[in-house]
Amino acid sequence: MSTTEKRHIDPDRALVRRKQVLDAAAACFGRSGFHGASMAEISKAAGMSAGHIYNYFDSKDAIIAAFVEQNVERVSQLMRDLEQQADPLQSMVDDAPRHVREHLDPNTWPLALEISAEAARNPKIAEVVRDADVRARVQFRAILKSSRERHGLAVDSDTLDGLLDAMISLFQGLDVRVVHNPNVNEPALARYMGIAMKAMLFS
Amino acid sequence: MSTTEKRHIDPDRALVRRKQVLDAAAACFGRSGFHGASMAEISKAAGMSAGHIYNYFDSKDAIIAAFVEQNVERVSQLMRDLEQQADPLQSMVDDAPRHVREHLDPNTWPLALEISAEAARNPKIAEVVRDADVRARVQFRAILKSSRERHGLAVDSDTLDGLLDAMISLFQGLDVRVVHNPNVNEPALARYMGIAMKAMLFS
Amino acid sequence: MSTTEKRHIDPDRALVRRKQVLDAAAACFGRSGFHGASMAEISKAAGMSAGHIYNYFDSKDAIIAAFVEQNVERVSQLMRDLEQQADPLQSMVDDAPRHVREHLDPNTWPLALEISAEAARNPKIAEVVRDADVRARVQFRAILKSSRERHGLAVDSDTLDGLLDAMISLFQGLDVRVVHNPNVNEPALARYMGIAMKAMLFS
Amino acid sequence: MSTTEKRHIDPDRALVRRKQVLDAAAACFGRSGFHGASMAEISKAAGMSAGHIYNYFDSKDAIIAAFVEQNVERVSQLMRDLEQQADPLQSMVDDAPRHVREHLDPNTWPLALEISAEAARNPKIAEVVRDADVRARVQFRAILKSSRERHGLAVDSDTLDGLLDAMISLFQGLDVRVVHNPNVNEPALARYMGIAMKAMLFS
DNA sequence: CATGAATGAGGATTCATTCAT
């Protein structure tokens, strides 16, 4: 998954332009979805002619791919943050409310859903998403392993596999949940999320 | 629940035709997504001319809406099944592996995701989905309430709110998870799902 | 090179429509060239919406290919006519004026040129054109061989090769010539064409 | 002959630049045709920015026109060469094989065809091409006249008209021929070309 | 002189929808 698509004389300016487009795309994608957002819509939001966008991206699909790549990188950042914690297991439980709040943020979840839905049928996007997932799981697994060892808990492969995916599933479910129930009782939900996490992490 | 779309001479035949279309649509939507599936594709799958479909549905959006409505009803059926159990709380925990398996079935999750993503941007679909969710939560809440009372557990409103959404979130997350990690370790995941559910349901 | 592109319930009507499009295309191609003619232009000339044309042709390129195929078939017809003659060699010489006149017809040559120019860079068209040329040469060669044998002239392979291509070249040159000199002195030209042909055919 | 396109500080440098562009254009036009070659392609081949080309040419059409003009001048050079010969008629016949070889050269004929095809629909190009043709015919006619007089052959206007166009036609046909039959038997063809030329020139 | 970023009109193509039969 390439980082720079075209050669430009001034790479900084080009990067700014690419960001402009991706930011505009984020807004449009959130509003209308990948397929609902037209290049015209995106170009207007980016303050740039539609034709010019093609100096920075090969196609609309390339914009979608770049956008997905960018979004998918945020998970790795999360992992790095978690790594810094003294006791990651406890931190996760303690930070549950914050993470819940973030996952319920209406600027985030429509895009997360859109990405997953797209990945479900677009193999190119699926690849991006799955590669990122592999990387994130590797990081997460290492964190869980060392933390659990310190707590004297099991760290066999199956255990880590299950814990890993169950934990992530719990959070990814939030993005879906809020679509179906926008009036979710956040504190109450966070409390139970904490209960579930604690049970899993320390079993 | 907007069922009466058109007037027909023979309502039974009309119903058969509508079902034909919806079944075809299900296949096409699963393969190509709501926007990727064309009316031509659907009409071919339905063994019916494209034009004729418009005798049963006002528009493609109407087909999507009807399809979503139909899909969303399956949750209610689940609730009714659960209601029949002697000890629903324990049944849920015990049945975790089966539910996990079902949610990881590749015939199901792409559509679940597609529906959620569509609901995130199409208000009409959002309404359908949210109405169904309200109804499902009412049913689920009643089941949880009576079961937990029998177990001497708290049944205050906040508790039920949180438990409800956390439980559903956990399962809805599976549909997303499998997209990102198609090689998920199912038994291991099911085990931890069970742990999380048990902790939540009996807290 | 396929003959029927799409399936239609009424093949006759479809054929009429295809012909409509090809006739319109002929006019537009003659006026503006393959690339200069837009689908909008063609559709207007065909009395049919641009979108509808795609029910009969896969793409604009397919229209070009079909058009070329159709044009290229006329040479075979010429060969069949020639075959009927009692003394093909003499007929060719005698009919020189008529053939010259036909090649100078302004409805014909722009398209012949356009086809050759397109074949020079479009491999798909080149194939069509070359296949037709092979077939035409096979027919022409047989005619020349038997006629020359009857006249007691050489019919070795090289002789036929050279005679063949030189004869065709002479006529194909006319299409080019008339572009460069639209005021060509037709009878005078025809006379010298006859001289050249006679010399070649009977050497 | 419209040479003075723009005013430049250093006319020599400008001429060099124009040549750069025309050479690049020749390569691109040969590869992709007039319409297939983009300004971006040409500018890259010319080692010059697309924008800068517009300091030397008013438009892409102006480049095409200049390119055609330049190409079309080569015929005059041929005439001058021919003029130098002791017996031009015999020289033509003798040099037939060389001329055939040159006309079959794949670096030449695609452009000749492209030019003729363009002239068939672009009046501006048609004018350039026809003007050049008039001049070439004047030169050729003078050569033929004096040579034929020396040989005691007819030199009336009609005779020269016919001979002229038939001779040129024969050669222009080669450019077309080779597109349709790339495996042309060159020596055999040259032999028959010689036969035809001899018959015409000395009749 | 020279660049290449930026524009915007125009092109091919798709597709939901209509309607005569």
Next chain:
DNA sequence: GATGAATGAATCCTCATTCAT
């Protein structure tokens, strides 16, 4: 009821051309 021919608006994308630097 049922067809599929027909429409036309909308979409992505290309490219000649301009212009600030």
